[in-house]
Amino acid sequence: MLKRPLRLKTITFTFVSILFISLLSASCGRDSGGGGKQLTLAVNAGVEGDALKQAARDYEAQTGVHINIVEFPYSNLFDKELVDLSARTGAYDLIMLDDPWFPRFAGEEYLADLMPLYKKKNLAGPDDDFVQTSLALCRHPYSTGTLYALPYLGNSQLFFYRKDIFEKHGLKEPQSWEDVLQSARVISEREMTGAPGGGRLYGYVMRAAQGNAAVADFMPIFWAFGAEMFDAEGRATVNSAEGINALRFMLELGKSAPPGYSSFNADEVSAHLLQGTAAMSINWPAWIAAFSDPNKSKVIGKMAFTTMPGAAKPGQAEIGNWLIAIPRDARNAEAAFDFLVWVTSAEQLKRSALRGNPPTRRSVFNDPELVAKFPTYPVQLRSLETSRPRPRTPRWNEIENAFGIFLSKANSGELSPEDAMNQANAEIMKIVERK
Amino acid sequence: MQRLHGNNSFSSGGERALPFLLLAPTLLVLLALSIYPLVYAVRVSLQTGTGAGARWSLDNFTRLFSDGFFLSALLHTLVYAVVALSFEFLLGLLLAVLLNQEMRGRSVFRAALLVPMMLPSVVVGVVWRLALNPNFGAINGTLKSLGLNTESLTWTASPRLAFLSVIAVDVWQWMPFVFLILLAGLQAIPQEPYEAARIDGSSTWQTFRYITLPLLKPAILIVLLLRTMDLLRVFDQIFILTEGGPGFATETISLYIYRAAFRFGNFGYAAAMSFVLLIVTNAISLVYIRLLQKQETA
Numbered sequence: 208m209l210k211r212p213l214r215l216k217t218i219t220f221t222f223v224s225i226l227f228i229s230l231l232s233a234s235c236g237r238d239s240g241g242g243g244k245q246l247t248l249a250v251n252a253g254v255e256g257d258a259l260k261q262a263a264r265d266y267e268a269q270t271g272v273h274i275n276i277v278e279f280p281y282s283n284l285f286d287k288e289l290v291d292l293s294a295r296t297g298a299y300d301l302i303m304l305d306d307p308w309f310p311r312f313a314g315e316e317y318l319a320d321l322m323p324l325y326k327k328k329n330l331a332g333p334d335d336d337f338v339q340t341s342l343a344l345c346r347h348p349y350s351t352g353t354l355y356a357l358p359y360l361g362n363s364q365l366f367f368y369r370k371d372i373f374e375k376h377g378l379k380e381p382q383s384w385e386d387v388l389q390s391a392r393v394i395s396e397r398e399m400t401g402a403p404g405g406g407r408l409y410g411y412v413m414r415a416a417q418g419n420a421a422v423a424d425f426m427p428i429f430w431a432f433g434a435e436m437f438d439a440e441g442r443a444t445v446n447s448a449e450g451i452n453a454l455r456f457m458l459e460l461g462k463s464a465p466p467g468y469s470s471f472n473a474d475e476v477s478a479h480l481l482q483g484t485a486a487m488s489i490n491w492p493a494w495i496a497a498f499s500d501p502n503k504s505k506v507i508g509k510m511a512f513t514t515m516p517g518a519a520k521p522g523q524a525e526i527g528n529w530l531i532a533i534p535r536d537a538r539n540a541e542a543a544f545d546f547l548v549w550v551t552s553a554e555q556l557k558r559s560a561l562r563g564n565p566p567t568r569r570s571v572f573n574d575p576e577l578v579a580k581f582p583t584y585p586v587q588l589r590s591l592e593t594s595r596p597r598p599r600t601p602r603w604n605e606i607e608n609a610f611g612i613f614l615s616k617a618n619s620g621e622l623s624p625e626d627a628m629n630q631a632n633a634e635i636m637k638i639v640e641r642k
Numbered sequence: 643m644q645r646l647h648g649n650n651s652f653s654s655g656g657e658r659a660l661p662f663l664l665l666a667p668t669l670l671v672l673l674a675l676s677i678y679p680l681v682y683a684v685r686v687s688l689q690t691g692t693g694a695g696a697r698w699s700l701d702n703f704t705r706l707f708s709d710g711f712f713l714s715a716l717l718h719t720l721v722y723a724v725v726a727l728s729f730e731f732l733l734g735l736l737l738a739v740l741l742n743q744e745m746r747g748r749s750v751f752r753a754a755l756l757v758p759m760m761l762p763s764v765v766v767g768v769v770w771r772l773a774l775n776p777n778f779g780a781i782n783g784t785l786k787s788l789g790l791n792t793e794s795l796t797w798t799a800s801p802r803l804a805f806l807s808v809i810a811v812d813v814w815q816w817m818p819f820v821f822l823i824l825l826a827g828l829q830a831i832p833q834e835p836y837e838a839a840r841i842d843g844s845s846t847w848q849t850f851r852y853i854t855l856p857l858l859k860p861a862i863l864i865v866l867l868l869r870t871m872d873l874l875r876v877f878d879q880i881f882i883l884t885e886g887g888p889g890f891a892t893e894t895i896s897l898y899i900y901r902a903a904f905r906f907g908n909f910g911y912a913a914a915m916s917f918v919l920l921i922v923t924n925a926i927s928l929v930y931i932r933l934l935q936k937q938e939t940a
Contacts, residue, residue: 286904311907417887467776467796469888470804478778605906609711616889621801634710642690642701 246300246543247275249291251284254493255360255529258562259303262550265558272542281305285604292317297536300543306344306528309356311601313347318355319533324544333357336553340594341528341567349599356532357551358567360559362492363594364427364524365586369486370511372398372408380511384431384456384518387411387487391463394486402484403505410463412485416472417615422607424489425614426525426597428460429453431518436598436610436635443635445610446628449519454617454624461618469619481505489515491527492565492587512583514590526594528567565591602638609634687913702914712915714890715898716922718805722894723873726812730869731862733813734820739850741821742828752825759818767882770811774798774883798884801891808880808892815879816872820865827861828854859937867930874923895919 248263250256256278263274277299279287285308291298292312304312312318325332333342333354341358343350368381372394381387391410394401401408414420429436434449444450461468465479477494479485483505497503498510515522531550533543549555556566560577565587571577572588581587597603610631617627687703689696706712737755741748758766773780774797782792798804835853844852855862877896880886886893886901895915903912 283904286907289907415888416885417889418885465777466793467799470796470799470884472885475775475777482778484777602906605908608901608905612711612887612890615887616801619800619888619891621889621891641705 244270244272244539244542245275246272246539246546247277247298249277249279249284249288249299249302251303251305251529252278252280254563256303258559258564259359259531259550261562262555262559263546266546266549272546274546288312292534292536295536297534297538299534300537300539301547302532302534303359304356304530304532306526306530307597307603307607309344309530309532310347310349310599310603312532313353313355314601317535319535319537319540321354321357321533321544321547324533324541327541328544328548330548336568336570337551338567338569338572338588338591340526340592340596344526344528344596345530345532349596356530357547358528359531359551359556360529360564361567361572361587361591362527362529362565363587363591364423364489364515364527365492365495365512365583365590366515366522367480367488367490367494368511368513369483369506369509371509372401372486373511380513381487381516383522384428384460384516387516388456388460388463391460391487395463398486403482406484408483409465409479409485411460411487412464412471412476412479413457413460413468413488414471414473414476415457415461415469415615415618416611418608418611420472421611421614421618422597423525423527425453425457426595427489427515427523428457428518430523430595431516431520432456433519436606437600437639441639443632443639445635446625446632451624451628454614454628457614458617458624469615480510483509489524492583493563495581495583496563512586514586514593521593524590524594526591526596600639605638606635609638683913683916686910687917689910702910705911706914706918711890711893711898712895715893715895716918718892719874719876719894719896719919722805722809722812722876723870726809726816726873727866727869729809729813730817730820731866733817734865735824735862737817737821738824738828739854742825755818755821757818758815759822761815763815763878764882766811766815767879770807770879771798771883774807799888801888804884804888804891808883811879811883812873812876816869820869823861823865823868824858827858830861831857860934863930863934863937867927867934870926870930871923874919874926 248259250259260276260278263276266272267274284303285305288299288302288304288308289311292302293315322332337358338361340363341361345356345358346352346354366381368390370380372378373380373390376390376393376397378390378393379386381390394408394410398408398410400406413424415424429445429450432449432453434447434453435444438444465471465485468475473491473494476485476488476490477497480488480490480494481497481504495512499507501507515524531547533540533547537543550559551567553568553570556568556571557574557577560566560571560574560581565584566572569588572584572591578584597607600606613622613627613631613634616622617624622630688698688700690699690701691697741751741755761769772778776782776792776796776799779797781797782795785792785795796803797807831854835857836849839849839853875896876894877900880892880894881897881900884892886897896919899912899915899919902908902915
């Protein structure tokens, strides 16, 4: 019996040594991250992140600064960054972020103020070449506040339509949403067998799946009808007369859309456009290239791209930019800043543009070599310069989700436009008011 | 060396410590991967706000009762579980009984039935998403070529149809599992009671009702228990197939928890909802386990 404590000691010893070893190996991992010329960069896995990754490799070759790249798929990037920034681990020196996340990150004071870093380098600040609507996204509060990021990729929605079909029926490029509706009706009626293979060619196609999809495709209509999501005091106003009318209009337009559009996402919409079974849509510039790819497109050379139609107000596209920011707890903020300024320079944004990413600088959009390669750049610049951001609120993801659910419910016939907007309004108010 | 001297006190002490020593690695892993996250989840669920703004409160739990999305997601989950389980069980039992008889091609049927179960749920989701696409999908394509009007068959786009579609996909994938367990249960039943029943002149139905079912009860309870737990936490197929839509029609509790945590960055609320799911799952499982224990002692 006397020997038992000895055995327990052995067990304790085993426990402690395992713990010790694991702690030791963990701390080793951390040490190697600090000091020296090294940067860690969190990027989106996809075409947007690929260009940044290649730029980082160029930078390494030029300066000898080693850049570790941590890649996450879009659906994980936000939460990985949020968890890391809120735990203040300083794991990343630079993060790539989608602009709707910015108010949350900036509002929680997770990002480094860039102006002191500009001063340290004897620079005045970001130059005037940046598209104003893109740079405005990087300030908190919007447009006027502190600069916490620089814009890297300048997307905004475009209006896609089939110019061959429009010409065939004597229709003009739509200037207003009313034009869109009339043209959609004409095309849906007259093109019963107009699609390649003899199927029906629908006048309009949109994403009305709940969440981001329905909201993104609805906002240009919502804004054009004169509706606003919030009033000056921050109260939700989606159930205004203008808001309800905009949703009614969306349902009207839906009658000229392929059946089942209330569950469509980007893939379905693009498939309809590429297969030639739909004539008009709102879409993002990233899809433009696919229309001239013979492996994907049955409508090569037939698609035209223009700015958003208007209604009571001039048309405005939703802006969707990728930004790059330096976390407040970054270990190498100065070195990170050098890279940030370098990678958002006109020269580097041109290289990024050649890799398929729309720039955020006017000079790059107007570059003759690029315009020759990407004929839609002038339209993209016009759309970007007149675009609007999603409402700047730290709870946007949640608001967008709720709003999208009710838009989808209205489009699938589950709720009337009035009920959908009233319920959406109540739900958005609940999210905004929650402590 | 002490053992050779037959030191009794040592060997008994050693034997008592040995199980703990052998369990230690498992316990350590359990501690790191289950207990710690669980305690952490409790902590997070009792906090609102993040970082410096975090404070202790019960808000996450009180919010559950006023959150219409949460309540309808919970309802969807329960309806989904009950309907899918009923179909899976009845079809699985029917097929198990049928394929337990001697018949030609039995082994082919059995093997074919197991294929859906072996596919990852994500693959199942993608396959059915493509097949159910109202315009380009295989199902409407087939129906169209048979001359049917498929205009209103927007499988994942109208709320009721979408709910039925996700249930049908679950039944398609997991009915084979029920079938497999029940078949194993059937084959473990001894032949003697059947012979006795035949001699006593009992009908097929009587044999099934009074011999097969009671003897199959342990297998039935186990399969119901496993399926119920799985159904209550269903995530992957629905996430791929409809992402909870259209609107909120197919949103289950796991999807909503995922959204709250990883899309909205609201880990506290997600943790609170997870505890509700845990309690519901445990309560239902406990009923099955009680029934199972009663069966064993009876």
